[in-house]
Amino acid sequence: MKDEEIPAGEELVCGVENRFDEDRRYFLKQSVAIAGLAFVPGSLVAGGENALPESFGDTENVKLSIAINGKKHQLNIDPRTTLLDLLRERLALTGTKKGCDLGHCGACTVHINGQRTLSCLTFAVMQNGTKVTTIEGIGTPEKLHPLQTAFIRHDGFQCGYCTPGQIMSGVSCIREGNAGSEAEVREYMSGNLCRCGAYPNIVNAILEVKNSGEKV
DSSP states (O other): OOOOOOOOOOOOOOOSTTHHHHHHHHHHHHHHHHHHHTTSOHHHHOSSTTOOOSOOTTOOOEEEEEEETTEEEEEEEOTTOBHHHIIIIISOOTTSOOSSSSSSSOTTEEEETTEEEEGGGSBGGGGTTOEEEOGGGTOOSSSOOHHHHHHHHTTOOSSOSSHHHHHHHHHHHHHTTOOSSHHHHHHHGGGSOOTTOOHHHHHHHHHHHHHHTOOO
16 A cells, blocks of 8 residues: 655654664653653644643543555554554554563664654654554565565574564665675664674675675
8 A cells, every 4th residue: 555645744763873762861861751741731732743632531641643554544542652563562563572672672662754663762752644564565475575585594683572673774784885894784673682693794794785786
């Protein structure tokens, strides 16, 4: 299904330097803001594209409009729901993994409006109007993404648990022009942990796709 044009909303962008410190600060600000909504009169939060309902009334749920892998969803969710839990528990997109749930391991990496993001450190309600891509959205068993094929060819995984997050970060690494050398790839991918130790193979897979010139 073709993506609908949806205005960009708030997003949490993970850069290379100080990635997790920035994400944690953003997450804490989100937590304080959302906790405070319970005490704000409905008239103050009503109106505007990203607004919450006028009053929580008998429910704490809020409305969310979000496009995931090209499909638009209109949802009512608990405002405390992380994007990771929304994907896994509500929408059954379990390719995105829950590892540490603290932003340490990178297993939950997705793309929001094209930028890699730790989905465990962003509230779903803060992504109103955004486009999210998960591992399910970049390839299929019948037609794998070039980086998925390269991971298989280079044996870039063993247990496979971290692989979705590795691939999502690897795609961003190439797209953002950070795959010029082995050292550059290692630096960019440093936030994605592989407890099986397949790092050399992961780097080789990323460099192969980058050097092939294939569109990612």
